[in-house]
Amino acid sequence: MSTLRVAMVGCGLIAPQHLEGYKRSCGRAVVVALIDTKEENATLFAQEVGGSPKIFDDLNKALEWGEFDAVDIMTPHDLHFDHALACIKANKHILLEKPMAINLQECEKLLTAGQDHVTQNKKVFMIGENAQYWPEVVKVKEIIDSGRIGDVYFAKASYCVTKLSCPLEMRVDSKRWEFNPARVGGGILMGGSCHWLRPLRMWLGEVDEVVGTVSESAFEGMPAGYETQAQALLRFKNGKTACFQGLYASHALSDTPFFQVYGSKGEITIGGGFKAGVTVYDREHVNGESQGPALGYSESFPPEIGAFVSAALDGKPLDADAMYCSGEPRISWAIYRSLESKQWEKVWDS
Ligand SMILES: NC(=O)c1ccc[n+]([C@@H]2O[C@H](COP(=O)([O-])OP(=O)(O)OC[C@H]3O[C@@H](n4cnc5c(N)ncnc54)[C@H](O)[C@@H]3O)[C@@H](O)[C@H]2O)c1
Structure with missing residues (x-):
C-alpha cells in the first residue's frame, strides 16, 4: 500500500x-x-x-x-x-x-x-495527543536533554485560557456536548488539560501520584455544575514534582507562561499563548534568551x-502507545478521586 x-x-x-x-x-x-x-x-x-x-x-x-x-x-x-x-x-x-x-x-x-x-x-x-508533537514542547525536551539547565527538579503547567483570545474558539453553549460533564467525562480535566499534562510526562518522567481539586469559576454563560478550574500537585516516580493549573475564564488573563521548567542551572519557559516561544534563563542569560520564533500549537x-x-x-x-496515552485520563481520574479522599492518589494502581 x-x-x-x-x-x-x-x-x-x-x-x-x-x-x-x-x-x-x-x-x-x-x-x-x-x-x-x-x-x-x-x-x-x-x-x-x-x-x-x-x-x-x-x-x-x-x-x-x-x-x-x-x-x-x-x-x-x-x-x-x-x-x-x-x-x-x-x-x-x-x-x-x-x-x-x-x-x-x-x-x-x-x-x-x-x-x-x-x-x-x-x-x-x-x-x-498532539502535544507530543507541539514544536515548542519538543524544543524544551531537546534543551533539557542537552543538559543546559542541569537537573530538572520541578515544572509548572498552566492551562489557563480565556474565551477572549483562545484560537480554538471556546463556544460556550450549554447544549453543546463539550459542556455536558456526562458526555465529556468531567470538565476541564477531561478537556484540554491532557495537552499540558503530556509535556510534563515527556520532560519529567512518569507520574506516580497526585493530589488536587476541581471547582467551578465565574465563567459567564457556563452551565452550572461544569468544572472550569483544576489545581493539582504531581509526584513523579523519580521523586520530582510538578504543579498543574487549569482554568477556563471568560475574563481577561495575564500572560502567565504555559510552562515553566526549573533545573539546577536555570529555567525554561513556553510563553502563555498558542503561538508563544521558548525562552531559556541561565547564568549567561539572566534576562532570558529567546530560542527563536515560535511555530505554535497548530503546528503540532x-x-x-x-x-x-x-x-x-x-x-x-x-x-506513544495506547497504554502510555491512557496516562493523561488516569491522572485526571486520580485527581477526581483525590477530591473525594482529600489524599494523594496513585495514578496507575487502580
Ligand atoms: N487536540 C486538540 O487540541 C483538540 C481540540 C479540540 C477537540 N479535540 C478533540 O476532538 C474531538 C472532537 O472535538 P471537536 O471539538 O471537533 O467537536 P465538535 O463538536 O466540533 O465536532 C464533533 C463532530 O462530530 C459529529 N458527530 C457527533 N456524533 C457523531 C456520530 N455518532 N457519528 C459521526 N459524527 C458525529 C458532530 O456532528 C460534529 O460535527 C474530541 O475528542 C475532542 O477532545 C482535540
Whole structure:
C-alpha cells in the first residue's frame, strides 16, 4: 500500500487541523470519506477536503462500504469507545482523538481490544495527543536533554485560557456536548488539560501520584455544575514534582507562561499563548534568551498525522502507545478521586 485511504469521522472543530496533516503528507494519505451525523457539517467540510469524498451520516454505513484503510475518529468523548470498537471489528487502522474513553472501565476494555488489534490484526491503534508533537514542547525536551539547565527538579503547567483570545474558539453553549460533564467525562480535566499534562510526562518522567481539586469559576454563560478550574500537585516516580493549573475564564488573563521548567542551572519557559516561544534563563542569560520564533500549537497536528500515516504505511513504531496515552485520563481520574479522599492518589494502581 503506498497511499493510505482515510475516512474522517466527525467533521467539527478539530477536523481541519487533522486535514492539514493529510494535505501535507505528500500524497501518502488521501481522505476518501467523511462521516458526520450532521450531514451538513460533512458536506461543508468536503469543500475543504476536495476530491469529492463520499459522505455518510453513520459510521456503520461507512464501515459497510469499507473502501478505506484508516479511520480518524474525532467525535464527542462519550462516543470514542463504541466508535473505536466498531473500527477495530472492521479491521481498520485507527487514530482516535483524546481521551480514549470517559471512564476507567471503558479505557481498560479498549486497551485490551486495541492491543489485540495491534498484535493480531497488525493494525495501528493510535490515540491522538498532539502535544507530543507541539514544536515548542519538543524544543524544551531537546534543551533539557542537552543538559543546559542541569537537573530538572520541578515544572509548572498552566492551562489557563480565556474565551477572549483562545484560537480554538471556546463556544460556550450549554447544549453543546463539550459542556455536558456526562458526555465529556468531567470538565476541564477531561478537556484540554491532557495537552499540558503530556509535556510534563515527556520532560519529567512518569507520574506516580497526585493530589488536587476541581471547582467551578465565574465563567459567564457556563452551565452550572461544569468544572472550569483544576489545581493539582504531581509526584513523579523519580521523586520530582510538578504543579498543574487549569482554568477556563471568560475574563481577561495575564500572560502567565504555559510552562515553566526549573533545573539546577536555570529555567525554561513556553510563553502563555498558542503561538508563544521558548525562552531559556541561565547564568549567561539572566534576562532570558529567546530560542527563536515560535511555530505554535497548530503546528503540532501535521507531525501527529504524519506519525499516524507512517505507522500505517511503513510500520513505524508509535511515539506513544495506547497504554502510555491512557496516562493523561488516569491522572485526571486520580485527581477526581483525590477530591473525594482529600489524599494523594496513585495514578496507575487502580
Ligand atoms: N487536540 C486538540 O487540541 C483538540 C481540540 C479540540 C477537540 N479535540 C478533540 O476532538 C474531538 C472532537 O472535538 P471537536 O471539538 O471537533 O467537536 P465538535 O463538536 O466540533 O465536532 C464533533 C463532530 O462530530 C459529529 N458527530 C457527533 N456524533 C457523531 C456520530 N455518532 N457519528 C459521526 N459524527 C458525529 C458532530 O456532528 C460534529 O460535527 C474530541 O475528542 C475532542 O477532545 C482535540
